[in-house]
Amino acid sequence: MKQFSKVAQAVGLGILVGTTGFAYADDVTKIDAKELEKIEVLGKHYRNIGATGLPLAIGDTPQAISLIDAEYIALYDLNSVGDALEHSAAIHTDPSPSGRDRFAYSRGFAMNRYLVDGMVSAGRTFQSSLLDASMFETVEVIRGSTGMLQEVGQPSGTVNLIQKRAQESFSGYVNAELGSWGKRRVEGDVTGALTNDGSVKARAVAVYETADSFQDRVNSARKVIYGTISAELTDDLSASVFWSQQEDELDEFSSGLPFSYSDGSAFNGDASHNDTPSWVYEDVNQDNVMVELQYTLNDDWSIQGRYHRSDVESDGIFFSGDSLPDAESGLYRSFINHSDRENESERAELNLTGNFTLLAREHNVTFSVADASFSELEKRAFPKNSPDINANDPSSSVSIPMPVFSEPSITNSEQESKNYRIAANLNVAEPINILLGANYKDIDSRAGAGHVLSDWVNNSDTSLYIGATYDVTEAVSVYSSYTDIFELQMVFDKNGNLLDPTVGKNKEIGARYSSLDGNLNIDLALFKINQENYAINDTSAAAARIYKTVDGVESKGYEIEISGYINDQWRASIAYSNLSLADNNEGRISKIVPDKVAKFNTDYEFDGLFAGLTLGGFINWTGERHGFILAPGKGFEYPQLSAYTVIGLVASYDVTDNLNVKANINNAFDKEYEGKVAWFSSRPGTPRNYSVQLNYRF
Template sequence: MKFKLHFALSSLVLAMGFPAYGQESSQEENIKKNDEKIESISIVGVRQNRVSKGATGLTMELNETPQSISVISSEQIENFAANSINDVMKMATGITVEQGETNRTRYTARGFDIKSTQIDGIGLPNDWGLVTGVMESYGYEEVEVIRGANGQLTGVGNAAGTINYVRKRPTNENEGEVALTLGSDALKRLQADYSLFLTESGSWAARAVAVLEDSESYLDGLEDDHAYLSVVVDGQVTDNSTITFGASYQDANSDGVMWGGLPLAYADGTQGDYDVSTSPTQDWTIWDTENISAFVEYSYIFDNDWEIKTTYNRQESDSYSKLFYVAGLDNSESNRVTRNSVGSYDGEFSANLFDLTTKGQYELFNQTHELMFGTSISKSNDLSFNNPYDKTTTPAYGINPVFPYPLDLTPEPIWQEQVETANLDVTLLRIFGSTKLNINDDLFVIAGFNAIDYTREGYNSGGSVDNEESEISPYLAATYSITEDMNAYISYSDIYEPQDRYDYNFQYLDPSKGVNYEIGIKSQWLDDAVLTSFALFSAKQDNIAVRAGINDLGKTYYEGTTMKSEGVELEVIGSLTENINATFAYTYMDIEDAEGENTSAWEPKNSVKFSLDYTLPTMPELMVGLGGRWQSKTENATGVVKQGSYLLVNAFARWNVSKSFAIQANIDNITDEKYITSLKNVGFYGAPINGSVKATYSF
């Protein structure tokens, strides 16, 4: 992994340009060649800047940015075979991956669900904080994680943070690769990535990424397959303007899925224990998803270097499921399930997002400052359907089976005609701006704001919905250069988050509000090859939805509560030597409720993440590495199901047989640790030791 201190960060960092160099020969022919060379390299330099520049777009290097930011690079993704976004997020500093069932996942940071996601700095809040189905990672150049309050980035959000997925875009070469992976549980994966010039000068280029994957699972009955395709084209429209457009498609199918996790809690308050492969599924269960996205981005740079950029994004997704659910066991002698049910659901989501931003420099008090301002509007529609079953012909679902049971315990229900249960339109209008004020050579201040108007219209199972919310959220931060290689910073942000949960009367709870503070020090070492970050954070958020019970209609309802999160983060990343690259991250977190009592016991108080890769000096074509994570003990909300501290270690080795051919082997969970994937909603056992081998041909 080659460590770079200049790259595009979704929060506040502008990608650095690359200089152009020409070669001289002699007289007329060489002058003509040089002119062509200069034109080509100029265009290439512009393309290198066509990456995610973040929602604020202010020019700062990572060590200057007054917020905690981590980047999972394409090199890290490749090294540890992180083929899904779940795998990528497991490597990110301060992030907990809560996988309560096979096809739905929550990412949390600093004690709160991450509900804001972006693609190239543009995106909608993810209201429920859930990621449904497999999310392929091969289509992204890197994944950026901004921890802490994200109102400055999205206009709404909580104290968790924002995930920004940076698309792969055309490169400066005609190049590509194709790779085949075979692994444990009958894993078969074929992937290809190719970038090419569409014009001789390189003014237009395209990149295509494709994946086919099929696998069984260590979990009984589970099988997955998915296909992914992404195409991006960018080009030079005029000397001052560029345009980029593209689309991606993913079709994912899962059989033998979980709806909820393992029934690990006995009624007498003791905890069950089973084989790692145990699943409460039935062989007719499925959960299929389809995701389509498309975008157009136009950028114009004026002669005074001010830039205006407009972006349009379209997102569509569909899901279809047939599910079997169990929860609770009566006692350890009988192992009889106390509750079970079935369900079949459809979901359709579509969104249109438009963003217009301008930025540039201005002079004031003999200093050069930066200014960014813009507006965005997003409109989305969420449709939900229920497929009820015929209870008169499928009486088996009143039984309380003994667990574990066979996967063909009950027949598939006879599903009745589909019923629409929700149809919601959400509109988010933003007006935002920020400025970087350079007080002197050592100190700059960032001041920003977001003014939003948020509306929801339609109906759900609780009845009609028609509400509108408005808010202005300020952001203030400062960075001070202690030395040439060390910067101290402090930041403040308001928290504003519309609720997606219901009260006793099945009306949306009032918005959750709060404040977020962070102070830290960032230092560069070894000629800027290593970056260390140390941060103290504190966030208080009121009216957070927590489950309160069942109302008279038999529906779950929620109440608002106050939570306070405080903690420490330490991160080290970079090249320790010419042959050794390393990352190390430590997070300590304490979460309290309104009474000052510890809460969210499923979140580890202490966690460590690390990676190390080493290129053999005597054999530079061979690279080996270790990575993993450790977390302290946790337990579920009732304290019945407990998880001791555990360490997971992964390893890889890659042999570059030639310039065009490489072989890589990966082994995950090399100590065969047994652990539970989530205690927030009680998950299942994580994967035991497993491995894969990949052969890659580059051209």
């Protein structure tokens, strides 16, 4: 009989909206297809985070939300948060300068906010995407503005990482993996009760991984330790502590191939090309700790207190081209810097959540108060003389001596904030729910160079959230929502002043269909985003990292997803997004993000003679977009990049109830494509690669 995890049950009932990845078999929960109708009303998937912070079913939230759960992550061997985002509906990703991290875009804009269980985390955006997926139960993507959850409400959305929690029953797994380019990965996860009555339970996850790359000489290593302990202190009071440490090392990484020769002729190096000197590296250490207290006042009201601290340290020598290579000699100027960066963030919050009765109907409300601080210190040094690199002879770069660096310059920024939030879900009639929210934020910021900081700049704002859901029939519902955009910009104009915040409006309407038997789900969202005071590079300034603002930045489009069970053993999901983005920056913003993205996945679990065998695959299609190249004497040019399709395949076989063997093929047809084109370089997409895993569960 088919087995479904709890999340899969919710998907089958049409409750999990916007989910590209399905949940997969669970060794504990069994459900017969005939029982689906019985749990239709009870099977809603509730979260305390979502887009509002209210304890709502995702299907009752008037905003698009996608989930990639742990079982999907395991099936397709997605080792990092960035890998998971590649599979999330309506999300486009491209590689960072080191190539191992990911920039993520939603609705045309970069996603710069990562939360851990709804708490803001620190670190540069792509370093958060580097976090190992083994620590998380779900990667949740909330598309559109989320100003109700945090100090800012950027228009793209927010990535919320749901941590694994301790379970009372003793269980776990050990997973060993071998893959292309020397990949070796061992992962373990164990959980269980520490006391006879189960009131104290713990969970631990550990990962060790080493790998080379399709690029010559590149190698990496990763160590992860994650632990959590939960205790029922009294009948009404519980406490949980979460702690994680992740270390990543990357040596001799390449930012890509030269885009072309300086005369415009094509550069013919292959994907393995690496002309980076041997002393280029990047090390990143990320530490997180969170404490959570939950106190139940009565059947309707509870108080939650949480504290989160994040420390991210990165150190590395970065290398890239600073010109296009000469067609005859192959020589080009290099850009090199040594960066040492520290990010620290702390946040404490108190939440009061409860139910109340008004006009004979029950409603939900949440009150929150939070205090947060963030600081970033970067020491950046440049060489006194940068060596020329020969693109035609990449092996010659290995022996180039490390240059002498100048004294480092120091830049730092600080931010302190307080915010007060109220959100209410008003059940005004049987088919209608109204959501109202307000989040007042008082933020002090300053930044500067060396030990000289600017004066504190104060910004206060109240972000509003107005939404409604309406059940047209038992199977069809519609929704609409409005959210404010308020995003601080910790960058300077040419006069040395911090830019004012970006402000705007996010509007969304949607429709959801779920067949009564849970076999077909259709989700449609239409959105329109308007922004003013949007920061862009000021190319008229003599110095780098100088910005100006533009108005009239608008994004609009639609997202559609169809998912369902073809039968008890076969399921599939397809998601498609289409956007139109206009701006006043000569099209720069709109050019680097594709207008169209489509994602498909399916799997089939055999029975009978082939019982235990699961075959599946995914197709991720990225539409046309542009790169940006700095052409000598011409400013920026925007070469068009072709659409591309990446196909992955998986075969999984349960040898016994506890032992599983699995094989993955990524980019199965070895599609050659440009993952990113920026400044002077083109980063090729990852070629075909394989992995085999042996997993033992207990």
